[in-house]
Amino acid sequence: MSRLLATGLASAIIASLVVATAAWASCPKATLADIEDEVMCPVCGVPLGLAEAPQAERERAFIRGMIDRCRSKQEIKRALAAELGPSVLALPEDEGFNVAAYLVPALAILGLALGLVTRQRERRRSGSDHPALGDTPPLDPADLARVDAELESRKR
Amino acid sequence: MSRRASAALAVIALLAALIALLGYGVMSSQPDRAVDDALAAGERQPAPSLTLPPLRGDGSGSLSDYHGEVVVLNYWASWCEPCREESPLLQRWHRRIAPRGGTVLGIDTRDVTSDAEAFIREFGLTYPVLRDRDGRTQSKFGVVGYPETIVLDRRGRIAALRRGPVDEEFLRRTVPPLLEERS
Numbered sequence: 001m002s003r004l005l006a007t008g009l010a011s012a013i014i015a016s017l018v019v020a021t022a023a024w025a026s027c028p029k030a031t032l033a034d035i036e037d038e039v040m041c042p043v044c045g046v047p048l049g050l051a052e053a054p055q056a057e058r059e060r061a062f063i064r065g066m067i068d069r070c071r072s073k074q075e076i077k078r079a080l081a082a083e084l085g086p087s088v089l090a091l092p093e094d095e096g097f098n099v100a101a102y103l104v105p106a107l108a109i110l111g112l113a114l115g116l117v118t119r120q121r122e123r124r125r126s127g128s129d130h131p132a133l134g135d136t137p138p139l140d141p142a143d144l145a146r147v148d149a150e151l152e153s154r155k156r
Numbered sequence: 157m158s159r160r161a162s163a164a165l166a167v168i169a170l171l172a173a174l175i176a177l178l179g180y181g182v183m184s185s186q187p188d189r190a191v192d193d194a195l196a197a198g199e200r201q202p203a204p205s206l207t208l209p210p211l212r213g214d215g216s217g218s219l220s221d222y223h224g225e226v227v228v229l230n231y232w233a234s235w236c237e238p239c240r241e242e243s244p245l246l247q248r249w250h251r252r253i254a255p256r257g258g259t260v261l262g263i264d265t266r267d268v269t270s271d272a273e274a275f276i277r278e279f280g281l282t283y284p285v286l287r288d289r290d291g292r293t294q295s296k297f298g299v300v301g302y303p304e305t306i307v308l309d310r311r312g313r314i315a316a317l318r319r320g321p322v323d324e325e326f327l328r329r330t331v332p333p334l335l336e337e338r339s
Contacts, residue, residue: 042266042290054235055266062268083268085290100177111170 028072035063035073039080040090047090059084188298191306191314200313203229203306204296208286211264217286219261219312224339226258226331227308230322233267233296234275242321243279248326250283257310257333258333259283265291265302271309307331310339 033049041051041059048056062083066076080088139147194201199215207218207260219227231238250260262285264272276285288294297306297314307316307330316330 054237055233056270058235058268062271083289084266085292087290100181104174104177 027070028075030066030067030071030073032063034059035076036060037156038073038090039063039077039088042084042087072077172174175192191298191317192319195314195317200309200315201310203312203314206286206293206296208263208288208293210277211262211269211285211287217261217284219308222259222261222308223312224252224257224310226310226334228258228260228327228331229254229263229297229306229308230260230303231263231265231288231297231299231305232303233265234271235267239303240279240322242303242323243275243281245322245324245327247279247281247283249331250281253331253335258331258335261286263288263293264287265294307334309334310337 011098036049037047039059040046040050041048041053041056043055044051044053048059062080063076066079073078077089160287191201191211203219205219209215210217219229228246228249230242232243246260246262253259260283262281264285265288267287267289272285272287275281286293291299294300297304298315299319301319303321305322305326306314306317309315316326318326
């Protein structure tokens with residue numbers, strides 16, 4: 001009877017170990033340090049990794065709790081946004097003055113591209129104003145004689 | 157105008173636009189002090205509309221739900237130490253004013269829900285609490301810190317304001333006279 005009980009107990013322990021190992025292996029293993037760099041402390045206005053405020057501590061505790069529950073980085077970020085709003089995701093808001101954060105770089109890139117295209121066109125145009133080497137008119141015989149004389153005098 | 161001069165003009169215009177944008181950004185990030193100014197001038201401005209989900213349960217709560225009552229609107233968060241200190245006082249005052257047509261209305265902001273719920277349990281708060289997860293409504297009252305408390309009269313106008321934790325003296329001075337007023 002006791003042998004049967006011991007066998008059953010051992011089987012249960014082995015089974016639970018197998019389940020725990022499998023669960024550990026499938027855990028996404030997000031880290032606090034990894035997430036801290038990609039989310040904000042909304043009250044402090046700085047990335048969570050740099051924040052020391054009490055709210056930052058609570059936010060870290062929330063993240064740790066989710067890591068312990070095997071949540072992936074994306075799941076944790078989604079949960080943070082649901083709790084504290086999208087501004088926690090270290091991305092500028094897409095309304096009001098903050099739209100400038102998206103507009104200014106886009107306009108700068110557009111301006112740069114336009115400038116480059118314009119300059120390229122100007123170069124091409126100014127390049128076509130000069131005749132190609134093959135189209136150069138032949139030298140005047142007098143000039144040709146003068147150049148020859150010049151070269152001859154240099155040889156000496 | 158030569159091509160070089162027009163290019164220089166374009167660069168100057170671009171720089172001026174960027175500086176103007178920066179200036180606007182700095183100006184718009186300044187807290188709105190219109191409510192403070194009105195109160196200093198002895199005026200009671202109508203409170204802005206405010207609709208938020210409750211901390212617990214579904215649906216939404218609005219300031220207009222409390223029209224005809226004196227409302228002690230308190231912005232708080234569970235991680236805010238001064239909020240912890242003033243909470244028992246607010247709860248006492250809620251019990252005191254509820255039978256006379258008054259209420260404390262908490263706005264939990266920038267807080268983890270489970271932390272806020274633990275806070276409510278810890279202090280035995282029975283007054284209604286709405287949830288402003290990212291502090292979007294704060295700018296309507298010029299709230300920049302925690303806690304801040306705005307007292308509304310029965311007509312929904314802002315009658316008093318405390319930027320920082322409330323104390324017994326502030327509540328005694330502001331709330332009972334408003335309870336005496338008619339809507």
